[in-house]
Structures are given as structure tokens and as C-alpha cells.
Amino acid sequence: MELLTLNDDVLEDIIVQMNPRSAKLFSTTCRRARIIALPRVLAYITLGKNADPRTVSEFCAFMLLDTPRRPGYVRRLKLFGSAFLVGDKRSQRAGPPLHAILLMSKFLEHTTALQEVDIRSAEDLLREETPFKDALSTLPSLKSITLDDKTLLWFPWGRLQSLPERLKILVTNVHSGHVAAFQSAMAQPFARSLVSLDVGASVLNAWTEIRVLPSLRKLSVWPGTLNRVSHLCHNFPNLTYLDVMAEVPVSSAHVHWPSLDILRLPGYDYHCSIPIASHIRRVHIVHFNVSHRSLIERISPVVLVIGASQYHLNFKDLAIIPTSVKYLHIHPMFLPDKASSLIDHLKRHNLIGLCITYKLWRAGSRLGEIQFASEIQFASEIAAFVPTLLYVGLVKHATMELGQSSLQSRWFRVISRDSKRQIHLDALTEEAGERIEQQLLNLS
Secondary structure (H helix, E strand, O other), X not given: OOHHHOOHHHHHHHHHOOOHHHHHHHHOXXXXXXXXXXXXXXXXXXXXXXXXXXXXXXXHHHHHOOOOHHHHHOOEEEEEHHHHOOOOHHHHHHOOHHHHHHHHHHHHHOOOOOOEEEEEOOHHHHOOOOHHHHHHHOOOOOOEEEEEHHHHOOOOHHHOOOOOOEEEEEOOOOOHHHHHHHHHHHOOHHHHHOOEEXXXXXXXXXXXXXXXXXXXXXXXXXXXXXXXXXXXXHHOOOOOEEEEOOEOOOOOOOEOOOOOOEEEEOOOHHHOOOOEOOOOOEEEEOOOOHHHHHHHHHHOOOEEEEEOEOOEOOHHHHHHOOOOOOEEEEXXXXXOOOOHHHHHHHOOOOOOEEEEEEEEOOOOXXXXXXXXXXXXXXXXXXXXXXXXXXEEEEEEEEEOOOOOEEEEEEEEEEEEEOOOOOEEEEEOOHHHHHHHHHHHHOOO
């Protein structure tokens, strides 16, 4: 059956699953495909650094030709203010920038379903009272805001009519103006409804006031030095997910943060001292090594996801994993030739699930790859010496010739064991394997 012989409802369901680039390619095939794919094509709009006022004006004019339908398709907008630069020679040749600003403002007024905005280098658009600033502040469905250092200073926080749930601030070199702008944002009513905050360590260091954000559940801290953690647990008492990419000094006092459920660390040596003493159910350490011993013993995770330190994962380091861990997911660079490389370091653990993600560096390569019969043998050998183990997953991460990558997973369930350590396994379908993995990640 040809794709275009399907009815419109089925085609729309298929196109929704496509990324915007694929939908755009599909829309070029014929008139019917263009009409059906247009909502998906217009869902994510980027007016990037190479855009100019003429490009912006033409785009906005196209969208405004069919209002409110076309603007109503837009869900995400990424906009670079450089497209509106007044003093740029390219802009002077393209036509009056004011016309582009007015058209963009008119377009924003009709984007009633716009949920995400990412605005960079837009100080010239926001510094003065402009229609663009008014249109931005009155977006009714806004859920996510991403700003850089220049835009942060002039964003109309006090006039927002929506209640965004996610805020991402791309600022590394902080000065007093950034701190004042961030504090102004956190003092607005929408801040109490924030669910996710992504911000640099230097901004958090400068935020000295105690302002409780009860709805915040996820905090990502950008690289730098996070001087202290104690004020964060007071400001974000219900936080469940903490992603720290910043250095934390050893001298910081340990804090208890009972609400934390997931902790993610890059895992370089300076992250080993993160001063949290509370139990954390799930921990992800990207670069794991023995220096993390004190940390993981302190927080006693149930689920532990660890990656290779530098260029490989030293399996001897697995011996420091606490017995509290029930599901272990490891990311060595290559699959070990023999299961015995893992068994000696895992047999004292009470693991329910074990997953190993390993890499193939090019498509078709047999380096580190094992076939189905060997996979069962490999999983059986591990399960024989870890008596509590019920599920074993093997995930191949293949890198293609052109840099593309793919994941292929296979999960096995232990059906029975006998007194001679003979293990009987059942190979699960891909769908069943995904369900099991999700259940293991949710272990408590």
C-alpha cells in the first residue's frame, strides 16, 4: 500500500511521529502531502543567526496570510535578535528593520499555542518599549523560556501573563545586572509554579536570598564552581532531580535533602565531594571511578547508572558499589570477552537487574559484538553467580559511517535455576524489554 493512499486521519497520525525535517521533506512530494504535513513543518521554527530583516518579514507575511491557522501551528520558536540589527550593513540593504519587528510582533499575537521560546542576543528588541515586547509578554500558552545573558537583562518578567514551567538561563560570566535580573524573575508569581530550572553555578552563587520555590522538581547546574549547596535545599525543598555539572568545594558541609530522588553527576574527581548525606534512590555518574566510594556509600542508591572513566570502565571499581543497589546499568566502552570479568566483582551484590551498554564503532564491525547464542551464554554465566539476578540486558550502541548512531537492546529473564547453577533464560521482545527496564529504573 502506498503512503498517500491512506486517509488523512491516518496520515496525520504518521506525520505527528516525524521530526520537522522529515515532515518538511515529505511535504515537498505533492500538494496533498504539503497540506497534511504543514502543521508539523511549522511546529518548530528557527530564525537563526543567518536570518535578516527581509527573511523575517517574508516568513511573518507568509504566516499572517492564513491567520489564525498557520500561527496556531507553532509550538516552539527559536529567535536570534541579530536578524533585526539596525546597524548591520546586511540589514540596511534588506529594508527597514522596523517593518520586520512589527510583522514579528503581529505574528506573535496570533501564536496562541506557542509553548517554548528560545531567544538569544535580543537586547535591541527588548530594551525599549516595543510591540515585540508586548506580544512576548502576553503569550497565553508559554511553558518554557530559554534566554542568553543579553536577553536576560531586558526580558519583561513582571508583565508575563502565562505561568511558564521551565526556565533555562545561558549565562556564564555573571555581573550585577544578571543577578538583579535573575532575582527579579524569581520574585515574580510565575516562579512559584516553575517545575524545571537550568542555570549556571555563578548565578546561583550570587542568589543569596531565601526564596522558596515549592513547585520546582528539577535543577540543572551548569559548569563552574558552586560555592555551597545548603541554600539550595532551602530554596527548593521539593526538588526530586538534581543534575550538577559544577565543581563543589570539599569544605562544603553535608546537607540533608529528603526530597531528592535522582542525582546526576559528570563524575570527574572534583564532583566526588558533593555534600549530600540523604538517601537518593537513583544515581547516574557519567565517569565512574573508585573516588566515588564515599559518595555512593553515603547516599545508598537503589538504582545506579555508571559510565566509563576516561576511556574505559575498570571492572574492579564495581567492587565498591554498595549492596543497596538493586539495578545496575554500566556503560563500558567494550563488552568484556568473558563474563568472568564481571562476575568476581558482582557476585556479592543483591542485584535484581543488570544492563550493559557497549559500543560498536562502525556499522558491520564485529569488534566487541556477540551474536544471539553468545548473548544468552554471556547472560547465563552472570546470572549463575548472582543468585538474585532476574533480568539481564545487553544494549549495542553502533556508530555508523556518517556519524549516525543506533541502539539495539536485548533483554533476558531468568526462568529457573537448578542446584548445578544451570540457568534457563527467556529472551524478551523489544517492547517487553523496554517495560522491564522502566520497572527497574523505578525500583525503590
